[in-house]
Amino acid sequence: MSTLTLTSPYIIIDFDSTFTKVEGLDELAAIALANNPEREKIVGQIRNLTDKGMSGEMSFAEGLRQRIDLLSGNRSHIEELISFLRTKVSDSFLRNKQFLSENTDQIYIVSSGFKEFIVPVATELGIRADHVFANEFLFDEEGNIVGIDTDNVLSTDGGKIKLLENLKLEGEVYVIGDGYTDYQMKESGLADRFYAFTENVEREKVVAVADHIATSLDDFLFDNKLMRSQSYPKSRIKVLLLENVHPAALKAFEEEGFNVEFVKGALDEDELCERIKDVSIIGIRSKTNITKKVLEHANKLMAIGAFCIGTNQIDLDEAAKRGIAVFNAPYSNTRSVVELAIGEMILLIRNIVPKSNMMHEGKWDKSANGSFEVRGKKLGMVGYGSIGTQLSVVAEAMGMEVFFYDEIEKLSLGNARKVSTLDELLSISDVISLHVDGRKENTNIIGKREFDLMKDGVIFMNLSRGHVVDIKALAEAIKSGKVAGAGVDVFPKEPKTNKEAFESELIGLPNVILTPHIGGSTEEAQENIGHFVPAKLLEFMNNGSSYGSVNFPEVQLPKLKDSHRLLHIHANVPGVLAKLNRIFADTNVNITGQYLKTNEHIGYVIVDISKKYTEEFIQMVKEVDGTIRFRMLY
Numbered sequence: 008m009s010t011l012t013l014t015s016p017y018i019i020i021d022f023d024s025t026f027t028k029v030e031g032l033d034e035l036a037a038i039a040l041a042n043n044p045e046r047e048k049i050v051g052q053i054r055n056l057t058d059k060g061m062s063g064e065m066s067f068a069e070g071l072r073q074r075i076d077l078l079s080g081n082r083s084h085i086e087e088l089i090s091f092l093r094t095k096v097s098d099s100f101l102r103n104k105q106f107l108s109e110n111t112d113q114i115y116i117v118s119s120g121f122k123e124f125i126v127p128v129a130t131e132l133g134i135r136a137d138h139v140f141a142n143e144f145l146f147d148e149e150g151n152i153v154g155i156d157t158d159n160v161l162s163t164d165g166g167k168i169k170l171l172e173n174l175k176l177e178g179e180v181y182v183i184g185d186g187y188t189d190y191q192m193k194e195s196g197l198a199d200r201f202y203a204f205t206e207n208v209e210r211e212k213v214v215a216v217a218d219h220i221a222t223s224l225d226d227f228l229f230d231n232k233l234m235r236s237q238s239y240p241k242s243r244i245k246v247l248l249l250e251n252v253h254p255a256a257l258k259a260f261e262e263e264g265f266n267v268e269f270v271k272g273a274l275d276e277d278e279l280c281e282r283i284k285d286v287s288i289i290g291i292r293s294k295t296n297i298t299k300k301v302l303e304h305a306n307k308l309m310a311i312g313a314f315c316i317g318t319n320q321i322d323l324d325e326a327a328k329r330g331i332a333v334f335n336a337p338y339s340n341t342r343s344v345v346e347l348a349i350g351e352m353i354l355l356i357r358n359i360v361p362k363s364n365m366m367h368e369g370k371w372d373k374s375a376n377g378s379f380e381v382r383g384k385k386l387g388m389v390g391y392g393s394i395g396t397q398l399s400v401v402a403e404a405m406g407m408e409v410f411f412y413d414e415i416e417k418l419s420l421g422n423a424r425k426v427s428t429l430d431e432l433l434s435i436s437d438v439i440s441l442h443v444d445g446r447k448e449n450t451n452i453i454g455k456r457e458f459d460l461m462k463d464g465v466i467f468m469n470l471s472r473g474h475v476v477d478i479k480a481l482a483e484a485i486k487s488g489k490v491a492g493a494g495v496d497v498f499p500k501e502p503k504t505n506k507e508a509f510e511s512e513l514i515g516l517p518n519v520i521l522t523p524h525i526g527g528s529t530e531e532a533q534e535n536i537g538h539f540v541p542a543k544l545l546e547f548m549n550n551g552s553s554y555g556s557v558n559f560p561e562v563q564l565p566k567l568k569d570s571h572r573l574l575h576i577h578a579n580v581p582g583v584l585a586k587l588n589r590i591f592a593d594t595n596v597n598i599t600g601q602y603l604k605t606n607e608h609i610g611y612v613i614v615d616i617s618k619k620y621t622e623e624f625i626q627m628v629k630e631v632d633g634t635i636r637f638r639m640l641y
């Protein structure tokens with residue numbers, strides 16, 4: 008088969024803001040005027056003239072003349088500009104260098120920019136120098152730009168149309184560009200299609216008249232079934248990032264060419280049901296609940312990234328049944344939580360909060376009563392996972408005796424001692440800190456009965472999940488003096504955004520540190536997560552690897568080489584693999600690698616095949632009974 012046949016239309020490509028991300032002449036002005044005190048003003052005027060010319064608001068030729076007059080550039084500035092433009096080639100053009108170099112006879116650059124800087128940049132990606140049509144500068148003897156070659160048709164209004172007419176191309180002609188003058192080639196009847204290129208800028212007036220929108224060069228190539236770097240254009244794949252995840256995440260997806268939407272707060276169920284319809288990847292933190300109802304609206308969703316540790320806010324089983332892989336960041340913020348827990352336990356055991364509050368009221372209360380060291384005290388941790396174990400080590404280094412209770416067998420670090428029941432842990436500890444996961448069964452594991460078991464004057468901390476503690480019982484225990492100090496970072500009901508008010512029975516109680524779920528909110532942790540989770544999601548999207556997923560059969564796949572990769576997710580029922588293999592045998596498709604992993608709900612089969620196959624073969628694979636989702640990578 009060949010989904011990649013080249014039907015060979017002539018492709019006319021604009022340069023500024025299409026082939027490169029920027030407008031060459033504007034950048035030349037910024038370079039040439041570097042030492043001019045009026046630089047910003049003049050560059051602003053030039054940009055304004057460029058915009059007006061590109062959107063068709065003013066005569067292009069007049070705008071160009073005015074821009075050259077404002078510029079005051081020379082040859083050395085052009086050299087600098089070329090080096091700069093080499094770093095500003097549009098991502099999708101860089102990705103598709105092979106297409107550009109293998110189809111040089113069909114591709115032309117037609118630009119109102121200048122050959123002096125376009126030719127060196129475009130030819131490096133395979134464009135023929137004699138296929139670059141653009142304006143040319145006039146220089147004086149010192150190399151200063153003094154004007155433009157007015158004999159060149161491109162310096163005139165309607166120049167691109169005249170140029171195209173002169174080219175006399177026979178066959179289909181498609182134009183890709185971001186400006187109105189690019190569209191005019193189609194309007195004149197000389198080109199068959201106009202693709203408004205929006206990877207760098209989106210001009211309303213241009214998009215409105217376009218036959219198609221090309222969000223990237225891959226998008227254009229996909230639309231025309233031409234050879235491309237991405238099996239499916241990433242610019243067509245929508246990524247929705249909620250809850251103000253670190254900008255590193257936005258950058259990671261944008262650099263790969265995805266269509267990314269960034270939202271500061273969380274969304275409620277109804278909003279999410281609406282917004283998720285066309286989303287393929289969603290990034291959330293602890294406040295966004297991905298419920299069964301949300302997933303029912305998420306027909307395109309392939310992966311969920313929890314930019315945090317907890318995944319209790321996601322219906323993991325339902326996601327798996329729908330073939331949606333969920334990833335989180337299990338370690339990136341653990342140290343931050345540990346540091347906050349250590350800080351809080353010292354402040355609480357020293358009774359610092361009331362003392363600090365009094366100072367703010369102008370009261371001096373120097374006394375040692377009710378203030379203790381943590382050294383020698385017993386720290387009791389419920390949950391000895393990633394955070395519990397780290398806290399254990401740091402607390403021991405401060406001279407605490409560490410005890411823990413975990414419902415599964417865990418290796419003690421250092422001198423930490425495991426106790427066999429929760430009740431025992433609660434009754435022996437001076438400081439109690441909760442580090443259990445947020446599964447439903449952990450709801451209210453600490454309530455009145457458990458507070459009654461604790462020592463009088465205990466210090467109590469919860470930095471795990473809000474629903475784990477009965478807040479009313481905690482408030483009573485604080486009021487009665489049973490709990491001498493409490494540090495609470497997580498609550499059964501938390502505001503979705505910083506604009507919503509916080510309500511709790513703990514407000515106003517003495518020696519209580521309340522924090523707005525910021526255990527993992529440090530710059531370091533958020534940045535780590537901002538790199539870690541997108542890397543996992545991208546590996547899944549680009550390569551099929553699901554290693555580290557919390558709900559999906561985990562496979563770590565080799566890089567795809569000289570093959571096409573089929574990713575088949577199916578209900579875990581007997582016989583699917585056999586059926587798939589039968590199709591391969593019957594259709595004579597050569598398998599170069601095969602991987603299978605299952606979990607209780609689904610099977611994940613990855614098959615690398617040689618590139619010779621038919622559309623019918625793909626259709627048969629998609630139609631195998633039990634198929635949940637199928638996609639291909641190459």
Ligand SMILES: NC(=O)c1ccc[n+]([C@@H]2O[C@H](COP(=O)([O-])OP(=O)(O)OC[C@H]3O[C@@H](n4cnc5c(N)ncnc54)[C@H](O)[C@@H]3O)[C@@H](O)[C@H]2O)c1
Pocket residue numbers: 316317318337340341344389390391392393394395412413414415442443444445449452470471472496497524525526527528
């Ligand atoms: N406050 C924050 O900003 C913040 C930041 C990161 C993590 N967290 C939360 O902290 C908690 C701990 O994170 P982690 O990375 O250490 O998780 P983890 O999964 O590594 O460890 C949790 C441990 O708790 C144990 N456990 C679960 N339920 C238990 C129970 N009822 N009794 C005894 N042991 C039980 C598990 O066996 C496991 O060993 C999670 O709820 C996570 O969501 C909060």
Ligand SMILES: O=C(O)[C@H](O)COP(=O)(O)O
Pocket residue numbers: 292293294314315316317318340524525527528
């Ligand atoms: O699960 C976590 O990692 C923490 O609860 C942090 O959640 P957040 O990213 O919403 O602050």
